[in-house]
Amino acid sequence: MSGHHDHDHDNHLSPIEARVKALETLLVEKGYVDPAALDAIVDTYETKIGPRNGARVVAKAWTDPEFAARLKADGTAAVAELGYGGRGGEHIVAAFNTAEEHNLICCTLCSCYPWPVLGLPPVWYKSPPYRAKAVLDPRGVLADFGVTLPEGQTIRVWDSTAETRFIVIPMRPAGTEGWSEEQLAGIVTRDSMIGTGLPSVESRR
Amino acid sequence: MNGGQDLGGQMGFGPVIPEPSEPVFHGDWEKRVLALNVAAGAMGHWTIDEIRHARESLPPADYLSFSYYRIWLTALNATLVRHGFVTEAELAQGQALTPPKTPKRVLKGEDVAAVLRRGFPYQREAQAPARFAVGDRVRTIVMHPAHHTRLPRYARGKTGIVERVSGCHVFPDTGAHGAPETAQWLYTVVFTGPELWGRDADPATRISIEAWESYLEPA
Numbered sequence: 436m437s438g439h440h441d442h443d444h445d446n447h448l449s450p451i452e453a454r455v456k457a458l459e460t461l462l463v464e465k466g467y468v469d470p471a472a473l474d475a476i477v478d479t480y481e482t483k484i485g486p487r488n489g490a491r492v493v494a495k496a497w498t499d500p501e502f503a504a505r506l507k508a509d510g511t512a513a514v515a516e517l518g519y520g521g522r523g524g525e526h527i528v529a530a531f532n533t534a535e536e537h538n539l540i541c542c543t544l545c546s547c548y549p550w551p552v553l554g555l556p557p558v559w560y561k562s563p564p565y566r567a568k569a570v571l572d573p574r575g576v577l578a579d580f581g582v583t584l585p586e587g588q589t590i591r592v593w594d595s596t597a598e599t600r601f602i603v604i605p606m607r608p609a610g611t612e613g614w615s616e617e618q619l620a621g622i623v624t625r626d627s628m629i630g631t632g633l634p635s636v637e638s639r640r
Numbered sequence: 641m642n643g644g645q646d647l648g649g650q651m652g653f654g655p656v657i658p659e660p661s662e663p664v665f666h667g668d669w670e671k672r673v674l675a676l677n678v679a680a681g682a683m684g685h686w687t688i689d690e691i692r693h694a695r696e697s698l699p700p701a702d703y704l705s706f707s708y709y710r711i712w713l714t715a716l717n718a719t720l721v722r723h724g725f726v727t728e729a730e731l732a733q734g735q736a737l738t739p740p741k742t743p744k745r746v747l748k749g750e751d752v753a754a755v756l757r758r759g760f761p762y763q764r765e766a767q768a769p770a771r772f773a774v775g776d777r778v779r780t781i782v783m784h785p786a787h788h789t790r791l792p793r794y795a796r797g798k799t800g801i802v803e804r805v806s807g808c809h810v811f812p813d814t815g816a817h818g819a820p821e822t823a824q825w826l827y828t829v830v831f832t833g834p835e836l837w838g839r840d841a842d843p844a845t846r847i848s849i850e851a852w853e854s855y856l857e858p859a
C-alpha cells in the first residue's frame with residue numbers, strides 16, 4: 436500500500452503517542468474518518484463546549500423563577516432554550532440543592548458526565564478514587580475538596596448508570612442581590628455543578 | 641460483568657486529588673483519542689454500550705492503572721479489529737495492508753456541529769405500560785452476569801423507592817453484544833446509605849441509580 440509512512444518521525448513520539456498516530460493515520464487512509472471532522476471535534480470540546488454553558492444555566496435559574504421551574508420539570512428542554520444539548524447529554528436532569536439537601540453527581544461504572552453543559556470531565560472524575568468513594572462516603576469526598584456542609588444538610592448522590600446526565604444547581608449565595616445574570620455566572624464554578632464545590636462571592640473571577 | 645470498572649464502594653485508592661487549573665487535555669494524543677472515538681463511533685457499527693464493554697473487558701490491573709484516554713484507545717482498537725475495519729498488523733504498522741471495509745457512514749467535518757448538537761437520543765416509544773410508579777418500593781435483582789450490565793454490584797439486592805419514571809430507554813445489557821435494539825422503562829431508584837452500606841453508614845445520605853425495569857422487582 437502507500438509507502439509514505441514516516442517511521443523516523445515516530446521515533447520522537449512516546450509509545451502511546453505513536454500508537455495514536457498510527458491509528459489516526461490508518462483510519463484516515465482507509466477512509467473511515469475525515470481529518471477535518473477530527474479537528475472540528477477537538478475544537479468543539481476545547482473552545483466551544485465547557486462549564487461556562489452550565490454556569491449560564493445556573494445563573495438563569497437563579498434570576499428567572501419560571502426558567503427554574505421549567506429546568507426542574509424538564510432539564511433537556513430547558514437547557515435547549517439556551518442552545519445546549521446533544522452528544523453526551525441527550526437526556527438532562529437538573530438536581531437543585533436546597534437548605535435540606537446537597538446533590539453530588541458521579542459515574543461509578545465509567546465516566547458519564549453532562550458534556551453539553553459542563554464539557555469533558557476532569558481526570559479526577561473519571562479516576563478510581565472518586566468513582567469508588569462518591570457513593571460510599573460522599574462527605575469524605577467533599578472533605579477532599581475542602582467542603583463542609585452545614586449541620587443537618589443531607590446528601591443525595593446521583594450515580595449516572597444510564598444515558599441520563601445530571602447537573603447540580605447550587606443555591607445562590609448571599610451577598611449577590613441585584614447582580615446581573617452575567618455576574619452571577621462568573622461565580623458558578625464547574626465543581627459547584629458537580630457537587631464537589633459551592634459557589635461563593637469570593638469565587639468571583 | 642464484575643470487571644475493573646465496577647468501582648462503587650471499593651476502598652484503598654486514597655483521597656480524590658483535584659488538579660488546580662486542569663487543562664481540557666493533557667497532551668495532543670488525548671485530543672486525537674477523543675476525536676477518533678467520536679468519529680469512529682459515528683460510523684454507526686457499534687453501540688455506546690458495546691464500546692463500554694470493550695473498556696470494562698480490560699484486565700482489572702490494566703483498567704485501574706491506565707489513564708482514561710488510554711482505556712479508550714485500547715478499547716477502540718479492539719472494537720475496530722472485532723468489526724473487521726482494521727487488523728492488528730495494520731495497527732502495529734500504522735498503514736493499510738488490507739482493502740477498507742465500507743462503513744455505514746463517515747462523519748464529515750462540516751457535519752460535526754450538527755451531529756454533536758443532535759446527539760444520539762436513547763428514549764424510545766413505549767410498547768407497554770410502566771410496571772412501577774413514583775413512590776413504589778422496589779428491590780433490585782441479584783445477578784452476576786458475564787456480559788455488560790449497568791446495575792452496579794453495590795446496588796444489587798437492595799430496596800429503594802422509585803423517584804422518577806424516565807420513559808423507555810435503550811437496554812444496554814443486550815445492546816452491548818450485537819443483539820437487535822430493545823428498550824425498557826427506566827427509573828430513578830433512591831436508596832438510603834444504610835440500605836446500601838449497612839448500619840454504620842451515614843443515615844443522612846441517599847444514593848440513586850438509574851435502573852431499567854428488568855433490574856427491578858416489587859418489594
